[in-house]
Amino acid sequence: MNAKDELMTVAASRLLRDDRVVFAGIGLPLVASTLAKRHRAPNLTIILEGGIIGTTPHPGMLPSSTNELRAAAGAAMFTGITDIFLLAQRGFFDYGFLGVAQIDPYGNINTSVIGEPTRPTVRLPGSGGANDIISLCNETLVVTTHEPRRFVERVDFVTSPGYLTGGAARVEAGLVYGGPSHVVTDLALLDFEPTSKRMRVRALQPDVTLDEVRTATGFDLLVHDELAQLPAPSATELAMLRELTGESADREPATQVSTVSR
Known part of the structure; x- marks a missing residue:
């Protein structure tokens, strides 16, 4: 795991509260959820x-697929994928956790195609359960590297609906609850302004400036009136994280490596 991934993973793990349920995807979402459970939220329930x-x-044995047997380590229950989404539909999951290829100012996510949908230049993995997660979970966290090609004015395809065109558009479309609450990147923590539902900068990662965040974003960002600075990952968080991923605990800390996307 590189320095940017460490920053994002630690920052994302801090958003997960104890005695909650998180529907985590494989990769950084699962690592962040597991770190939260080990460090500060022992009663967090992780769903795959x-x-x-x-x-x-x-x-050191994190799964690369939800179908691996090691993904079930310590599980309280095995059920089926249909049951998982039924539980999500009934409102039992506090958090969903997604990655993105593209995201727009209102949190709409593309993980389907880059370019014209009928003749794409790149085909991506598609929705999987992502559309259901952002549509059904009580709130959705997003984690992604911060760069202009990902933060775009208009996504090439809406795989997973955020706040659509902003304001009340999501509710008017029939998605009466949920939606993206935070976007965690290697540069910043972002949320959504409550009325317009437009993305805004809530806090900056260590040693990052607001200008760097704006430069790495393909649209105009709102900025919170009380813009904060995220604490650097602690030695304990880094040690736990590197133990989880099976990496050396004595690498240089993440804050000593540039977090500016190129």
Whole structure:
């Protein structure tokens, strides 16, 4: 895991509260969820799309798929994918956790195609359960590297609906609750202005300036009136994270590496 990933993972893990349920995707979402559970939220329940409830992955043995047996380490229950989404539909999941290829000012996500949908230049993995997660979970967290090609004025395809065109558009479309609450990047923590539902900068990562965030974004960002600075990952958080990923605990800390996307 590189320095940018460490910054994002630690920052994302801090958003997860104890005694909650998170529907985590494989990759950084699962690592962040597992770090939160080990460090500060011991009663956090981690759900995986493959039907696994209450997983506690072993350090150094994180799964690369929800269908791996090791994804079920320490699980309280095995069920089916249909049951998982039924539980989401009934409102039992506090958090969904997604990655993106593109995201726009209102939190609409593309993980389907880059370019014209009928003749794309790049085909991406598609929705999987992402559309359901952002549509059904009580709130959705997004984690992604911060760069202009990802933060775009208009996504090439709406795989997972955020706040659509802003304001009340999401509710008027029938998605009466949920939606993206925070976007965690290697440069900043972003949220959404409550009325317009437009993305805004809530806090900056260590040693990052607001100008750097704006330069790495392909649209105009709002800025919170009380713009904050995120604390650097602690030695404990980094040690736990590197133990989880099976990496050396004595690498240079993430804050000593530039966090500016190129």
